[in-house]
Amino acid sequence: FDELDSAERYVGGSWEDVRALFGGKGANLAEMVRIGVPVPPGFIVTTEACNVYLEAGGIFPEGMWDQVLQALHTIEADTGKTFGDPRQPLLVSCRSGAKFSMPGMMDTVLNIGLNDLTAQAMVNLTGDERFVFDAYRRLIQMFGSVVMGVADEVFEHVLTAARQKAGVTVESDLQAADWKEVTDRFKNVFRNHTQIDFPQDPLEQLRMATEAVFKSWNGKRAVDYRNAANIPHDLGTAVNIVTMVFGNMGNDCATGVAMTRNGSTGEPGLEGDFLINAQGEDVVAGIRMTEDITTMAASFPEAYEELCSIANKLELHYRDMQDMEFTIEKGKLWMLQTRDGKRTARAAVRIAVDMTREGLISMDQAVLRISPEQIDFFLHPQFDPAAIADARSHGRMVARGLNVSPGAAGGLVVFEADLAETWTKRDGKKVILVRPETKPDDVHGLLAAQGVLTSRGGRTSHAALVARQFGKPAVVGVAALEIDLSKREMRCGETLIREGDVISIDGNTGEVFLGELPTMLPDIKDPWLIDLLSWADEYRTLGVWANADYPEDARRARSYGAQGIGLCRSEHMFFETDRLPLFQKMIMARLPVDQREALDALLPFQRDDFAGLFREMDGMPVIIRLIDPPLHEFLPDLVELMGQLSDLKLRIRDAGTLPDIDALLEEIRIKERLREQAEKLKEQNPMLGMRGVRLGIHIPDLTKMQVRAIFEAACLVTREGVTVLPKIMIPLVGHANELKVQREALEAEAQAVMAEQNLKIDYKFGTMIELPRAALTADQIAEYAEFFSYGTNDLTQTTYGISRDDAESGFLIEYVGKGILPENPFATLDEDGVVQLMKIGVDKGRSVRPDLECGICGEHGGDPRSIALCHSLGLTYVSCSPFRVPIARLAAAHAAL
Numbered sequence: 001f002d003e004l005d006s007a008e009r010y011v012g013g014s015w016e017d018v019r020a021l022f023g024g025k026g027a028n029l030a031e032m033v034r035i036g037v038p039v040p041p042g043f044i045v046t047t048e049a050c051n052v053y054l055e056a057g058g059i060f061p062e063g064m065w066d067q068v069l070q071a072l073h074t075i076e077a078d079t080g081k082t083f084g085d086p087r088q089p090l091l092v093s094c095r096s097g098a099k100f101s102m103p104g105m106m107d108t109v110l111n112i113g114l115n116d117l118t119a120q121a122m123v124n125l126t127g128d129e130r131f132v133f134d135a136y137r138r139l140i141q142m143f144g145s146v147v148m149g150v151a152d153e154v155f156e157h158v159l160t161a162a163r164q165k166a167g168v169t170v171e172s173d174l175q176a177a178d179w180k181e182v183t184d185r186f187k188n189v190f191r192n193h194t195q196i197d198f199p200q201d202p203l204e205q206l207r208m209a210t211e212a213v214f215k216s217w218n219g220k221r222a223v224d225y226r227n228a229a230n231i232p233h234d235l236g237t238a239v240n241i242v243t244m245v246f247g248n249m250g251n252d253c254a255t256g257v258a259m260t261r262n263g264s265t266g267e268p269g270l271e272g273d274f275l276i277n278a279q280g281e282d283v284v285a286g287i288r289m290t291e292d293i294t295t296m297a298a299s300f301p302e303a304y305e306e307l308c309s310i311a312n313k314l315e316l317h318y319r320d321m322q323d324m325e326f327t328i329e330k331g332k333l334w335m336l337q338t339r340d341g342k343r344t345a346r347a348a349v350r351i352a353v354d355m356t357r358e359g360l361i362s363m364d365q366a367v368l369r370i371s372p373e374q375i376d377f378f379l380h381p382q383f384d385p386a387a388i389a390d391a392r393s394h395g396r397m398v399a400r401g402l403n404v405s406p407g408a409a410g411g412l413v414v415f416e417a418d419l420a421e422t423w424t425k426r427d428g429k430k431v432i433l434v435r436p437e438t439k440p441d442d443v444h445g446l447l448a449a450q451g452v453l454t455s456r457g458g459r460t461s462h463a464a465l466v467a468r469q470f471g472k473p474a475v476v477g478v479a480a481l482e483i484d485l486s487k488r489e490m491r492c493g494e495t496l497i498r499e500g501d502v503i504s505i506d507g508n509t510g511e512v513f514l515g516e517l518p519t520m521l522p523d524i525k526d527p528w529l530i531d532l533l534s535w536a537d538e539y540r541t542l543g544v545w546a547n548a549d550y551p552e553d554a555r556r557a558r559s560y561g562a563q564g565i566g567l568c569r570s571e572h573m574f575f576e577t578d579r580l581p582l583f584q585k586m587i588m589a590r591l592p593v594d595q596r597e598a599l600d601a602l603l604p605f606q607r608d609d610f611a612g613l614f615r616e617m618d619g620m621p622v623i624i625r626l627i628d629p630p631l632h633e634f635l636p637d638l639v640e641l642m643g644q645l646s647d648l649k650l651r652i653r654d655a656g657t658l659p660d661i662d663a664l665l666e667e668i669r670i671k672e673r674l675r676e677q678a679e680k681l682k683e684q685n686p687m688l689g690m691r692g693v694r695l696g697i698h699i700p701d702l703t704k705m706q707v708r709a710i711f712e713a714a715c716l717v718t719r720e721g722v723t724v725l726p727k728i729m730i731p732l733v734g735h736a737n738e739l740k741v742q743r744e745a746l747e748a749e750a751q752a753v754m755a756e757q758n759l760k761i762d763y764k765f766g767t768m769i770e771l772p773r774a775a776l777t778a779d780q781i782a783e784y785a786e787f788f789s790y791g792t793n794d795l796t797q798t799t800y801g802i803s804r805d806d807a808e809s810g811f812l813i814e815y816v817g818k819g820i821l822p823e824n825p826f827a828t829l830d831e832d833g834v835v836q837l838m839k840i841g842v843d844k845g846r847s848v849r850p851d852l853e854c855g856i857c858g859e860h861g862g863d864p865r866s867i868a869l870c871h872s873l874g875l876t877y878v879s880c881s882p883f884r885v886p887i888a889r890l891a892a893a894h895a896a897l
């Protein structure tokens with residue numbers, strides 16, 4: 001590769017194609033060679049070969065093995081060593097590498113080429129018997145477990161026995177003779193479990209290892225991971241066969257992993273772990289306590305400096321944060337891998353913004369690098385600081401480890417991945433997976449759990465990487481935890497925690513607490529996020545408004561960047577305890593005068609509500625949607641009422657005094673009246689019944705009261721100096737005449753209030769488009785509507801004829817599961833149906849009123865894919881819940897870029 005000017009040209013495609021063919025690891029190794037980074041000589045067996053092998057049921061494609069042998073000769077020539085030759089034995093590693101990184105999910109075999117003969121030869125060459133037999137036993141162990149499927153524990157038992165016999169606690173204290181003995185024992189274990197001798201022929205070793213890597217593509221943990229990460233199953237893995245370099249040949253050797261920036265926070269500077277006199281797997285597996293990479297500056301100053309400069313070179317080349325693996329053999333630095341580093345959402349945002357400022361990427365690239373879903377992280381619950389302080393001061397903070405993946409999580413302690421999955425999926429419990437360290441086999445448990453806690457491992461341990469990738473809070477390396485898997489308990493000093501006990505972990509601070517701590521929603525104050533979102537604002541053409549009913553929601557929405565209120569569901573206020581009785585009184589009134597009285601009593605409440613909203617949204621539009629739901633929703637449930645009535649009647653029998661009886665009779669009279677009314681209002685299809693504009697026409701005084709409240713509030717706050725832009729929205733219109741009639745009545749009320757108050761308010765009347773007929777006749781409707789807002793919850797319900805209230809817990813799930821529907825149409829807009837109606841509505845509406853403002857206020861307004869569709873439709877804005885406003889800002893920018 002060092003002779004190539006471009007890997008793309010070699011493959012005849014894009015960098016994507018290069019990665020698809022060579023796998024990510026191979027493509028990057030080749031690229032490092034090409035730009036002059038020191039990489040041990042090696043070659044790649046492509047994913048194409050893997051796919052042919054797997055399709056053929058386990059037969060190498062024709063000619064492949066000859067090519068492998070040829071490539072091996074090239075390496076031999078490069079290194080001056082020969083595979084299997086005792087004079088200068090060449091050892092290689094055989095590693096998987098798919099197009100998308102799947103850390104630790106597939107297999108690796110190191111030290112291939114060692115056998116009894118070459119091992120002895122290497123002892124003679126290096127004079128280091130300890131190192132050679134450590135390497136040899138590792139080959140047998142990895143070969144045994146990866147290629148032949150021998151359980152890890154079998155080898156672990158031998159190691160434990162060896163440590164005990166030698167009277168040492170760590171493997172690195174074992175001596176040459178110990179390793180020689182372990183090697184012999186491993187060979188026995190191998191023979192006993194596989195019925196064959198450990199293969200002495202290096203080419204046989206290489207062939208079997210290559211096959212094992214191919215097959216590991218379809219291993220359970222790889223399949224689980226791909227399912228979780230949405231990686232297609234037909235890509236296959238490449239096999240990287242690379243000359244071994246050793247980090248365990250003495251104290252002038254080391255191995256480590258490093259990220260070019262901090263993967264949790266995004267801070268600049270190397271972050272990572274390394275181990276002196278160790279092999280790579282020791283670091284990643286989190287088995288030995290690692291050292292912080294920065295201490296390498298003291299122990300290996302030259303290699304450290306070179307690593308820093310390689311980090312810069314790689315960032316400049318890839319224009320992204322890199323995650324590197326390296327080994328130092330006798331003082332010489334070798335790079336074994338680089339890839340785009342996994343990072344938390346927080347780090348991703350900071351890195352994108354910093355890299356823009358450093359001139360590595362452009363502003364639009366930064367905006368595109370962050371997915372709208374990542375923004376969601378910033379809105380994840382965090383522990384309430386007061387509860388943290390309280391827990392700390394009451395001794396409930398039991399340990400502290402590394403804060404490797406932020407967020408707050410609480411749940412039942414579970415010590416095993418399968419159980420974590422069962423308790424979560426079957427029993428609906430929240431769990432925290434607790435392990436000494438996690439391995440790729442534990443991924444399903446980690447995904448099921450709320451968070452993960454380990455007693456060993458560093459910032460780049462498996463648990464940390466995977467948790468970060470999937471946005472799970474994680475605390476690792478909690479040395480104070482003594483986990484006893486066999487007893488299913490752990491000790492932390494004096495405290496004993498058993499499986500099923502509740503703990504909380506704080507991925508921001510690394511703290512572990514007893515019990516479940518309450519969480520709270522954060523504010524987005526991250527300065528990098530604020531910058532990124534403001535850049536997104538420069539690209540987007542869609543406005544982002546919020547659905548908010550109360551001043552507090554409006555405040556939050558505004559602080560998140562909302563440019564208006566797209567939907568205030570005015571009826572929500574009627575449900576509050578001090579208003580519901582008044583509203584019920586209005587519903588029950590037999591005489592107009594009683595109804596009037598109830599409405600008059602409600603007016604000040606509504607006025608105050610609206611005034612509060614207007615104040616918060618000073619200078620921005622506020623759309624108030626007039627009452628929409630059917631009236632029975634404001635009355636108690638009929639069945640419940642019947643139950644209460646028979647109860648009351650029984651109590652009369654037992655009542656002692658006359659006043660008691662009178663009181664009960666009065667209560668019965670009220671409840672009877674409620675029941676009567678509830679029965680009268682009962683409809684077979686209430687969602688298609690007396691609701692929306694129909695209700696407004698049926699009880700004109702109700703919507704008039706609402707309009708009066710809006711205009712009185714508008715006048716009130718105008719006098720306070722607030723700029724108010726009210727928009728009155730009429731729901732569920734199906735025919736232009738409904739809007740005409742209702743608007744005329746309401747306009748008159750608006751004019752009356754403004755005349756009384758002697759003030760002119762800048763207002764608009766508009767409608768929701770949430771019935772197919774409204775969309776189809778939008779030109780007629782636009783005669784009377786100054787704006788449209790798509791109520792896509794109802795529009796989806798009525799277009800599909802699927803109940804929005806029931807379907808999502810019923811057949812819809814089955815439909816989506818079986819692939820009958822590509823997705824839940826209540827979550828993402830149905831492009832072929834609902835969106836087509838929306839398009840007709842926009843086109844027809846604007847044919848009458850070219851400047852017609854069209855927005856969306858259904859739940860889809862906060863869904864990134866729906867937002868992209870709204871952008872294509874040329875909508876004016878999307879309106880969504882305050883918490884989705886930042887996500888919508890970014891999604892709208894993505895749609896525009």
Ligand code: PEP
Nearest residue numbers: 770791792793794857858
């Ligand atoms: C809608 O139907 O999409 C809408 C926003 O109104 P509601 O959900 O209140 O019916």
Ligand code: MG
Nearest residue numbers: 770791793794
């Ligand atoms: Mg609706």
